[in-house]
Amino acid sequence: MSTEKARIIKLFHELLEDPQNRLVEQAAASGRIPIGYACSFVSEPLLMADKLFPVRLHATGVAGTELADNYLSSLICSYTRSLLEFAMDNRYDRIQGWVLVPSCAHMQRFIDNLDYLKKPAFNHVIDVPRKVNAVTLAWQTEELHILASKLSSQFDVDMSNASLLKAIGEWNYFCEVMRQIGDIRKKPNPSITGAEFQIVIMASLASPKDLILPHLEALYNEIEQKEDTGKYRARLMVVGGHLHDPEFIHSIESQGGLVVADRFCTGSIPGLTPVHVNGDPVRALAEHSFEKTLCPRMMEDFDIRLKTIIDIAREYHVDGIVLEIIKFCDLWGVDAMPLVSALRKQGIPVLKLEREYRLGGEGQLRTRVQAFIESMGK
Amino acid sequence: MKNIPASIHAMIARLPETGKRLWQSSLPEYLLHSPDLNAALTYMKYWMLNYNEIGKFGIECAVRLGPVGAIRMLIKNPWLHTLLKVNDLMRRYGRGRTGLYLESICMTLHTIVAGTNDTLKQMFFSPDKLVIIEDLLPPDIMHAMGLGAYQLEGMGIMLPIMDPNSAMKYIDEAENEGMNPDACSLPKTTVGMVLKGHMPKGLALVSSNLPCDAGAASYSFFQRAYDIPIYRVDVPYHFYNERAENLFIEDVKEMIAWLEKHTPGRMDWDCFRKICENRNHLLELEIELWDMLRARPAPLASEAIWLSHLWHYNVSPDYEASVQHFENLVELARRNLENNVPATENERYRTIVWNPPFLHFSDIFNWAERTYGLTLMNDSMSYHHHGPIDISTPESMLRGWSRIVMQGPMVRHTRGPAENYLDDIFRAHKQFDLDMIWVANHVGCKGGQAMNGILREKCRERGIPLLILDYDLSDPRIVSHDNMKRQVEHFMDNVMKAKRIEH
Numbered sequence: 001m002s003t004e005k006a007r008i009i010k011l012f013h014e015l016l017e018d019p020q021n022r023l024v025e026q027a028a029a030s031g032r033i034p035i036g037y038a039c040s041f042v043s044e045p046l047l048m049a050d051k052l053f054p055v056r057l058h059a060t061g062v063a064g065t066e067l068a069d070n071y072l073s074s075l076i077c078s079y080t081r082s083l084l085e086f087a088m089d090n091r092y093d094r095i096q097g098w099v100l101v102p103s104c105a106h107m108q109r110f111i112d113n114l115d116y117l118k119k120p121a122f123n124h125v126i127d128v129p130r131k132v133n134a135v136t137l138a139w140q141t142e143e144l145h146i147l148a149s150k151l152s153s154q155f156d157v158d159m160s161n162a163s164l165l166k167a168i169g170e171w172n173y174f175c176e177v178m179r180q181i182g183d184i185r186k187k188p189n190p191s192i193t194g195a196e197f198q199i200v201i202m203a204s205l206a207s208p209k210d211l212i213l214p215h216l217e218a219l220y221n222e223i224e225q226k227e228d229t230g231k232y233r234a235r236l237m238v239v240g241g242h243l244h245d246p247e248f249i250h251s252i253e254s255q256g257g258l259v260v261a262d263r264f265c266t267g268s269i270p271g272l273t274p275v276h277v278n279g280d281p282v283r284a285l286a287e288h289s290f291e292k293t294l295c296p297r298m299m300e301d302f303d304i305r306l307k308t309i310i311d312i313a314r315e316y317h318v319d320g321i322v323l324e325i326i327k328f329c330d331l332w333g334v335d336a337m338p339l340v341s342a343l344r345k346q347g348i349p350v351l352k353l354e355r356e357y358r359l360g361g362e363g364q365l366r367t368r369v370q371a372f373i374e375s376m377g378k
Numbered sequence: 379m380k381n382i383p384a385s386i387h388a389m390i391a392r393l394p395e396t397g398k399r400l401w402q403s404s405l406p407e408y409l410l411h412s413p414d415l416n417a418a419l420t421y422m423k424y425w426m427l428n429y430n431e432i433g434k435f436g437i438e439c440a441v442r443l444g445p446v447g448a449i450r451m452l453i454k455n456p457w458l459h460t461l462l463k464v465n466d467l468m469r470r471y472g473r474g475r476t477g478l479y480l481e482s483i484c485m486t487l488h489t490i491v492a493g494t495n496d497t498l499k500q501m502f503f504s505p506d507k508l509v510i511i512e513d514l515l516p517p518d519i520m521h522a523m524g525l526g527a528y529q530l531e532g533m534g535i536m537l538p539i540m541d542p543n544s545a546m547k548y549i550d551e552a553e554n555e556g557m558n559p560d561a562c563s564l565p566k567t568t569v570g571m572v573l574k575g576h577m578p579k580g581l582a583l584v585s586s587n588l589p590c591d592a593g594a595a596s597y598s599f600f601q602r603a604y605d606i607p608i609y610r611v612d613v614p615y616h617f618y619n620e621r622a623e624n625l626f627i628e629d630v631k632e633m634i635a636w637l638e639k640h641t642p643g644r645m646d647w648d649c650f651r652k653i654c655e656n657r658n659h660l661l662e663l664e665i666e667l668w669d670m671l672r673a674r675p676a677p678l679a680s681e682a683i684w685l686s687h688l689w690h691y692n693v694s695p696d697y698e699a700s701v702q703h704f705e706n707l708v709e710l711a712r713r714n715l716e717n718n719v720p721a722t723e724n725e726r727y728r729t730i731v732w733n734p735p736f737l738h739f740s741d742i743f744n745w746a747e748r749t750y751g752l753t754l755m756n757d758s759m760s761y762h763h764h765g766p767i768d769i770s771t772p773e774s775m776l777r778g779w780s781r782i783v784m785q786g787p788m789v790r791h792t793r794g795p796a797e798n799y800l801d802d803i804f805r806a807h808k809q810f811d812l813d814m815i816w817v818a819n820h821v822g823c824k825g826g827q828a829m830n831g832i833l834r835e836k837c838r839e840r841g842i843p844l845l846i847l848d849y850d851l852s853d854p855r856i857v858s859h860d861n862m863k864r865q866v867e868h869f870m871d872n873v874m875k876a877k878r879i880e881h
Contacts, residue, residue, distance in 0.1 A: 071831030075560065076824055102615050104591050105792065109828030112796035116832050125795075127615040127622075130587045130594070135628050136612070142621075299587060299610045302598040325558070328824060333558025334565065334595035338602050340556060352556070 002226070008219045009196050015203040015212075016246070019058055019086060020094045023207040027053055028094050032208065033155050036095035038083060038110075039103045040265050040293040041128045043285040045275055046144060047099060048167035048209065050157035055095060056205035056266065058244040059086045062358055071113045072106075077328050078357035079242045080110040087118055097122035097154065099147065103297050104331050122154050131300045132290045140286040148282065164281040174209045175272040177216045182268045184223060185260040186316050191226040194238070194259025195250035202244055202266055232258035234378040237313055239263045240324035241332050247359045252322060255369040256378070261316040263294070264324070269312055270294060296335035305335075306342050313348055320349040320376050322369070327354050349376050403466040417476045424484035425465050431491045432462060435498060442503050451502060455576055457533055458498075463540045464491055470741040471681050474748045478710040479721040482682035485710075489703045490689045494536070497693065500526030501578045508580035509641060510604075512597070513692070514588040514786055515611065518657070518779060519634060521696050522650035523643030529693065530577065530600065531593070534567035535737060538852045542738035542859070545852040548574065561592040562822035563852035564734075569596055572603050582640045583608040584633060589788035590825060607640045609633050615793055617784040626780045627773075647772045653696035654775050657782070658766040660695060663704035670711045671755055674811060675720030676728070677711040679753045680743045682721075684735060687760035692787075724879050726751035730806050732758045733818040733826045734788070736847075738854045739862055746866060750876050755810040759787040761802060792825045799829050800836060807842060814843040814874065820851045845869040 015021040020034070028034055032051045037044075047054035059082035065074075068084035086092060098120050102108035115123055126143050129136035148159040157163075178201060184190050185197065192200075200219065204212045233256035238249065242265045249259050263269045273292040277284040290298075294305045313321065321343060325332040336352055343350050351372040353365065389396075401407055405425055412418035439448040452458055468487050472480055500508060508526045511517060513535070517527035537544040545563065548570025553559050557569055571577045583606055585597040594610075601608045611629045614622040634645050664687065670677055686707060690700035714721065727750060735757055736742050746752040764785045767778030783789065791799045803815060815837060820826060830846055837844040847865050850856035870876040 071828070073824075073827035073830060075821060075827050105825040106828065108615075108792075109796075109825060113828065113832065116796065125615065129614070129625075130612045131610060135625065135632075139614075139625055296595055296598075297591070299585075299594060299597065299612070302601070328558075328560050330558065330561050330591035330824065331595050334561055334592050335598060336558070337556040337569075338599045342602075354558075 002222065005191075005219070005222045005226075008215060008222065009199060011215060012199045012203040012219075013246075015207055016058075016060055016199055019060070019091055019206065020055070021203070021207060023211045024055055024094060027208040027211060033096050033157070034094055035097045035099055035151075036092055037099045039101040039107060040271060040295065041101045041103060041289050042099050042126065043144060043289050044205075045168045045171040045288075046148060046164065046282075046285055047151075048170055049148075049151075049159050049163045052151065052155065052157055053208040054205075055207075056202070057083055057092065057095075058202065058206060059083055059091070059357070060202075060244050062086065068113075071117065072109060075328060076109065077104075077106040077326050079244075079326055080106040082357050084110055084113055084117075087114055095120075097124070097151070099124050099126065101126050101128050103128070103295065104329070106328070122150075124150055128289070130297055132298070137283075137286055137290070140289060141280070141283045144282050144286050144289075161281050164285070165277065168275045168277060168281060168284070170209055172274040174204070174213060174216075175274050177213065177220060178204065178268060178272050181216065181220050181223070182272065187227070188317075189227045189230070190258070190260065191223040191228045193228075193230070193249075193253055194236075194262065195246045195253055197259075197268075198243070198246040198249050198262065201262075201268055202246065205266060230258070232256055234258070234319040234373045234376055235260045235317055236320055236322055237261035237263060237309070237316065237318040238267070238322045238324060239309055241265050241326050241329055242357065243267070243324060244357070245359050248324070248355065248365070251359065251362050251365050252369050255366050255373060257320075257322075257369055257373050259322075261312050261318060263309055263312055265293075265295070270308065296331040302335070302338070306339060309339075309343065310346055310348070318348075319378060320351065320372060322372070323350055323352045325352070325354055326357055403463075403469060405465075408469055408472075413474065413476050417472070417480055420481050420484055421468070421472055424468060424488050427488050428464050428468070428491050431488070431495055432464075435495045438499070439502070457537055457544065457571070457576055460537050460541050460544045461494065467540055467741075471744055473741075473744055475721075475744070476723075477719060478714050479678060479682070482678050482707055482710045483680070483685075485703070485706060486682050486686050486689075489699060490685070492699065493689055493694050493697070496697075497528060497532070501528050505578060505580065507642060508578065509637070509643075510578075510580040510583045510600075512585040512588065512593070514789055515584060515586055515783065516692060516695055516786075518650065518653045518696055519630070519645070520584075520637070520643065522647075522653055523634070523637060523641070523645050524649075525637070525641055525643040528578065528580065530572075530583075531564055531568050532693070533571060533577075534564045534852065535688075537567070538738040538854075539740050542854045545570075545738070546855065548576075549853055560822060562590060562820065563850055564822075565592045565596040567852050569599060572600060579604050580606065582606055582637065584611070584637070585609075586611045587613055588786075589792045590823070592822070607636075609636045611783075613784050613789060613793055616795075617790070617793060618798075622784070623777060623780060626784060627776050630776055630780055647775075650772070650775060651769050654767040654769045654779065656698065656701055657695050657779075658769070659701050660690065660704055661764075661766055663701065663708050667704065667708050667711055668756070668809070670708075670715055672810060673715055674728070675722060675725035676753055676755060677714030677719070677721055678707065679721040679755060680747070681740070682707060682710075683755070684731075684757045684760045685740075688735075691760075722747045722751060722753045724751035725753050727813045727874065727876065728753050728755050728810060729812055729814045729816050730754070730756050730758070730761070730803070730810065731816045731818050732803055733820055733823060734851055735759060736818055736849060736862070737852050739849070739859050742859075742862060742866070745863065749878055750870050750874075751879055752870070752876075755812065756806060758791060758802070761806050762787070763802075763805070796829065796832060800833065803833070804836075804840070804842075812842075814845060817844065817846045819846045819848045821848065821856060822851060843869075843873050845873075
């Protein structure tokens with residue numbers, strides 16, 4: 001790794017160590033308003049209007065969830081328990097508003113327990129439908145209008161069309177830069193690993209976009225023309241739910257499987273789809289919120305999810321897929337059954353891994369990945 | 379061939395045990411230990427009526443499908459044998475109970491046997507009109523369209539009630555296929571039954587986002603397994619408002635149009651009106667019954683209440699037989715009330731069960747009655763407070779019906795903010811003058827699990843004793859019946875300081 005690239009990655013890594021990193025603190029100190037969110041169905045551009053900025057909530061480094069378990073139970077997704085643990089520990093004290101989606105039962109109960117325990121001054125739930133058609137698109141548009149109105153009155157921010165269009169422009173540029181970095185991974189010898197990319201994207205989602213962009217541009221300039229002759233035996237895609245800890249991907253890559261594509265909640269596919277505005281920007285954001293997410297909660301989209309995974313696998317020349325599922329996640333847990341079967345029928349090797357939100361059982365993970373790569377004949 | 383001698387040998391070895399079991403579930407044994415002559419006669423009456431219903435179905439199968447077809451049906455759907463154990467269930471429910479209370483419970487079971495017959499006929503005799511639906515979608519609209527409907531999770535609910543061990547093989551099948559073991563055992567059972575080919579294939583599937591992630595997500599599998607068209611209705615998160623109602627009504631209208639496109643069904647609004655009227659009548663009767671239950675001691679309780687609602691509201695709300703059943707229940711309750719005859723001889727405590735009932739140990743309340751004088755007044759699958767349906771126009775009927783679906787059991791507790799879950803519990807606590815609250819803490823119910831912390835604190839604030847009873851909905855291997863009883867005993871002995879009833 002070049003010195004400059006190493007320096008930039010280290011910077012991103014440091015930003016990821018704290019859920020409220022120094023860029024968040026810097027922006028908050030200048031009078032901007034951090035809004036926390038935890039689901040990909042939330043419209044980031046909407047939360048970038050005027051002095052608002054979105055902060056993707058994560059709990060990287062959580063040591064345990066003993067406090068949260070008293071409320072959420074230890075039989076619940078460890079992501080939501082980790083978020084609640086951090087919230088109870090005041091690790092999100094700079095967050096001035098929460099915009100959440102009851103995307104699953106776990107997230108819904110996180111919302112309930114957050115409300116009960118912390119009583120945030122602004123805690124808004126977007127009621128995102130579970131299917132996409134003209135009627136639900138109109139509903140989602142109205143939901144975003146309601147959210148915009150509430151944000152405006154709570155924080156005295158400009159949520160006019162002009163303001164939203166500006167925010168959309170900033171978001172689209174951010175996506176453009178991230179996509180350019182992500183496209184490098186299509187090359188036979190990409191100059192960025194999956195773990196590094198994960199650090200970059202996760203830190204970026206948890207930071208104000210205007211403050212992180214210079215670092216992203218610097219990174220792109222540094223790695224654009226380079227090739228890395230790292231020793232990897234196979235090209236892998238990771239598919240699944242929330243994955244915030246880059247050490248998980250690092251563990252996979254340590255066994256010779258380079259992660260070149262990330263089709264999970266905080267991944268770039270299709271999370272970095274730009275917003276296409278044709279008239280009402282709020283409607284465009286509503287459309288975008290459906291386009292940029294491929295979640296099993298969307299009841300009618302199994303075939304789209306399957307096709308997207310297959311298409312990405314071909315586009316990125318992927319040898320195999322690692323399907324990672326947080327334990328107790330019913331959406332991915334149940335969806336995986338037909339998904340794995342369908343992918344294998346397409347001749348795509350699949351390794352299904354159950355994991356916790358924070359990295360654990362690293363030895364087992366490495367062994368299974370190693371065996372998987374060997375089983376592919378790589 | 380090699381296994382046949384071994385199997386015969388095993389069967390012979392098990393003969394004493396099998397014989398003992400058969401004797402223990404036989405009619406003569408019950409009559410020998412019956413509390414009184416009335417109870418014996420009541421039990422005998424419904425024992426015969428149940429077998430009569432089963433016999434009628436058997437004959438109809440033989441006539442409609444032919445002997446070979448009937449046998450093939452039995453082989454292809456081995457779970458039908460489990461349904462034959464209904465009298466065994468009646469015995470478990472009836473143990474120690476007498477008078478009109480026993481009559482109400484036997485009668486409830488009998489109406490379910492008759493209703494099951496009807497459901498089975500729709501499943502096996504009219505596949506050309508059969509729509510498979512998700513269990514929290516009532517079949518009213520399908521019936522109004524002249525279609526048959528079968529709730530795919532239906533047998534997953536019924537089988538473990540009949541035989542505690544019956545769901546296990548299906549659960550294992552689903553887990554072996556890759557379904558996450560921590561998922562709710564009801565979708566696992568359903569998936570397992572479909573995997574084994576034990577469920578009928580209909581013309582179309584109608585599912586929803588109810589009641590939970592596992593249930594909703596399993597329909598991607600069912601769709602691919604059956605390869606038939608599917609429509610999904612989507613209940614909004616915040617549904618107690620007109621905007622959400624409008625969205626859902628549009629969804630239901632789309633569903634009707636879709637069914638007309640994909641099935642021979644055609645919506646008959648007059649028929650739907652009759653169904654809604656039937657529902658309204660059911661509602662009146664149930665409210666009247668619940669009013670009587672507020673008396674202490676209650677005139678009826680337990681399975682007469684929750685099992686009646688479970689079947690007649692969810693499976694056959696459009697049947698006159700359902701209205702008749704509730705009229706009979708009201709009559710029995712009234713007679714008991716007028717004559718000061720309690721359901722439970724020693725009613726000392728009253729409770730409600732929150733979250734799905736204990737399917738594989740549904741007679742736990744029979745044991746609790748006899749051991750502690752604890753009476754089950756209601757449960758979260760039954761308790762509701764929606765109003766009647768305005769039957770004046772199709773639009774008003776759809777609105778009223780949609781409210782019933784959106785505010786249905788589990789639906790209103792798994793959607794929306796925590797208040798939807800908590801307020802109902804405390805409302806029921808007041809309404810039925812309860813002494814405690816039981817939470818059926820199903821290990822696969824994540825939404826319920828994650829509410830226990832808040833509920834515990836809220837109950838503590840109000841001074842309401844709370845039992846969180848760990849179990850698995852359909853799998854007795856996770857928490858055994860003995861363990862469940864121990865949890866109750868610990869609670870009743872240590873928290874309620876309850877004395878056991880001497881027999």
